[in-house]
Structure formats: structure tokens, C-alpha cells
Amino acid sequence: MKFLTTNFLKCSVQACDTSNDNFPLSYDGSKCQLEQDESIEFNPEFLVNILDRVEWSAILQVAADLGNTSLPPNKPIFEDKNSLNEDDMAILRDLHILLIQTSIVEGEMKCKNCGHTYYIKNSIPNLLLPPHLA
């Protein structure tokens, strides 16, 4: 599961939708095994578009869960999306490594509201629920 996906996933328990704690899920850094796939190509224009969808505070939280506290406190902004300068490219390259190339291969994530644990196995998160939570 790519790092970017952590920014899209909340708890599947419907009752948690009324809480603000159902997103992002919290990741157990000691149990998460990360991998970087350097073969995934860098596409800056594409990444700039996708960044519009990203909630930066959740990126910071999950990165911290996984032991990375060196991210800028605010979401990078790009003056002119149609002509990215060198500084923009450097930032985007870092973001590419973090959001697209890094994935959680094995691990656990927990809802901060209901405490339910979800597993990631072979890079695929399992968001199914037992009947008492469904």
C-alpha cells in the first residue's frame, strides 16, 4: 500500500464517520515494514495534480507514525503549475519518493476512534469488518 493511500483511508466502521478521529488511521511504526520501489517513474505534472487531493496534516501524522518527522509543516505550493522551476522539482522529487515510491508491505493500522485494527499483507490493506462492526 503506497504512502499516498494512507491519505485516502479512514476507518470503514460507519459509526466512526461522526468522529474526527477516523482519519487518518494511526500506523504502528514498529510493525510496519516499508519498501521503496525506485522503478516507479517520476511524473511531476501528474504529482502536482494529485497533491490537490492531499490533506497535509494527515501526511505529517502518518509520516511521524512511521518515524519521519522531517517534512515541512505546510503543504508545498507551486506558484505556476505549468512551469515548474528547479526548487519545485526538488520538492516534487522528494514527494514522489515519499508518496508514490514508498509503500507499506506488511503492517497494521488502527482507528483512533473505535480502536479497530486493520492489517496490510503483501502490500494490500484489508478493510473488511467483523459482523459486530459492519
Added chain:
Amino acid sequence: MGKKQYLLYMVQIHTNFRLAELESLADLFNLDIDFSKYDANSPFFFLELDNDEQARQWIKRSILTKAIYEYWGHGQTLDSLHDTIKQTPGFQERCKQFKNSSFKFEFENYQGGKKKDMATKVKQMESFKYLEFEGKIDLKNPQEIYTLIEEYAPAFGKAAPTVPLSYIFGRFVGSSDRSAMERYDLKKRPYKGTTSFEAELSLVSANIAQVKPGTLMYDPFAGTGSFLTAGGHFGALVIGSDIDGRMIRGKGANTDIKSNFRFYQESEKFLDVLTMDFTHNALRSNLVLDTILCDPPYGIRESIKILGARDPERFAGKEDIVIDGQKAFLRKDYIPTKKPYSLDSLLDDLLRYSAARLPIGGRLAFWMPTANDENVETIIPLHSNLELKYNCVQEFNKWSRRLLVYINRGDSFKGPTNGGQKRSPSNFRERYFTHFTK
């Protein structure tokens, strides 16, 4: 600048989908095209556009066409073709514009006609001498390609017609993306399964759904990922989910959905696949999904299921079961139970979800099976925020399936709705299931 005449040469296949594809691509690129002369029974569509760039842009993604040409002329015989070429407005200017360009001639036959021998080709080419092209003939890398298309009448019985119905002549402007069909052919795909959707119509679906580069596409019933693959081809970042983990896991690291993307060298288009029940959705609710494209379970091969206990009483208290000091439902190997659900409800959920997640103008496209019996009415699910834009039918012997395409128009649209109503015939599965098993 005035408009120019173009000829679009299309394939005479899946004509129920062809106009929808062409309109959707025109809309995607903001092209104002007059479709009033479009004829579903003809492979030729004569139309006007501002310039070649528009023509190229419009057709480069299309699957159900071959190519687009600048129109030069059309006639019932070769002689009358030459007459119309000379009489078509702008003839002199065109000849002058391309006077010094290197060029070659190509020959296309629609529906029959014998393979042309060299002598006939040379003779036909010579009849175009009056164009007075002075550029050199370059078969490998010509600046311009001129195409003579011969249209034949359909062959009845053995007597294939030898004389064309008409001749069309044009300058090649751009080709379609029809070759993607070969590239994405299921036969060559590393991971596929019984639910995989054929390449041609999955690509057409993605075109009609207007999947755009740099946007987010979601397939909630991803299975082996056929629509994810099609969406990735057109440049979207794709995410899929399926309640059946086995489907999306595939058969090992080199035979799964991710390896298909690697195979097509489009790894950067693949975000993730999640094991998830669509009706217990974990994508955060404020995440905008630009396109939703899918093939929901029909309840044909197996009944439709969602999370939950069929018999809640039997499951009461099971959440307290502990195995090896750990709650059973929190163990890594726990498999949750599922309960039956109806297709009507699932499609209601899909429409409601799409109305909430798509941007205004965003499209939901999905496939729905229907019976061919005349006495069974087909009711298309409707939601008050979604405009039903297309309903394209693909017919099989005993049943058909249709691609339903909706545009999110928002709360103010207030269209008709039939959510919560029973629409599909209850015994669809019983009546047709046996015919589908191999």
C-alpha cells in the same frame, strides 16, 4: 478562420458505443462538432473542424475509429472523384500548401475489393497527376500521406462486388488509438481471470467515462483490474477495491494487478487495490474521485454479498471469542462473514456514492446485464443528481449488457429517481445462470 472539411473513417463494430465515444471525446477536448450527419450504418462521417490539431486531438484516444483525414473529394467513379476534388472549395490552396512536401499514397478498401496489384496502384496514382505535387515520393517518412478509400457494397453470397460503390480521397491527419486493443489484449496480459473484461470495450468505456490524465479513477469492484488498466492507459491514477481478496491479490508477485501495470510500463498510474466491501467504504468521504468506472457483481456467477451476518443471532457474542490470548476478530487470519444483498440496493448505493464523490461534471460508468425477453422490462437505476447520459447496449444471444453512463449535475439537477424500488427481475440469476456456465 473558416472551418475545414474532414473525413472520419470509423470501424463498423460496436456501433451502439461509437457515437457515445466520439461525443465524449469531443466534449473532453471542448470541440464543437456537428453530429447531425453522423450515420451509425456508415463507416464514414463527414464533418467540419477548425484545424488539423483539433482533428488529431479528438481522434488520438478513440478506439472505435481508424483515422481522420482532411477531406479532398468523394465520387461514385474515379472520374467523378477527380471532378469533385477539383470543385471542392480550397482545392487550389491545398495543392499549393503541400506542393513541395514529400508524400506517399495509401489505399484502403472498406468491405471487400481485391488486393490491389502494383500496376493498378500506379495507374490510380497517375490519375492524380493534376494535383501537381512536386515533393519527392517517400515511402518511409513522408510529410504527407494521401489516402484513396474504396467503399464496396456488402457481399451477398459468393458474388463479392468488384466495382466500388464510391471513392473517397483525403490527406491523412491523425490515427486513432485502435492499436491499444492489441496491446491490452487479454491473451497477452500476465494476470487475468474469468471476470476480466475484454480490452476493446474496457478502453471504450474509459473513453466514454472521460478518464483524464492526472486525475483519480476508482473501480469499486476491481476484480482482476481490467478497468484499472484501461483507466491507467488514459493517464489517470487508479485505485480499486474488491470484497474478494483473492481476486486482487492475484497469483503471486509476477501475476497480479500491479504486474500488469509493470507489463504495460504504466506502474506510476497504479495507486492501490484494497480488500474492502464497497458498502463499508474506507475512502474518506471528502476525497474527490474524478471518475468511477466498474462492472458490478450481477449475481450471475455467484450471489451478491456484503459484510455482516446473515443470521445475527447465531453471531451474537462471537466478538468476545479469544484465541491464543487475542480477540479472534483482530487476528491476522480472521475471515469475516458475509450476508446476501440485492443488485438493486447495490446499484442504489453506487449511484448515491457517485453523487457524493464525483465532482460536478464527473462521470460514473458501469455495466449492467439485462434479459432479452420481451416481457421483462428493463429499468435503469436513476438518482436525482445524476443525468443518465448514455445507455449503450451490447447484445448476446440470450441476454445483453449495457454500459450506463451518468454525469454528476449536483443537487440542483433534481432529475427523476427510482432508488429504493425493486427494478431487476428477481429470477434473473436462476433463469440465466445455467447458460453461462462453461
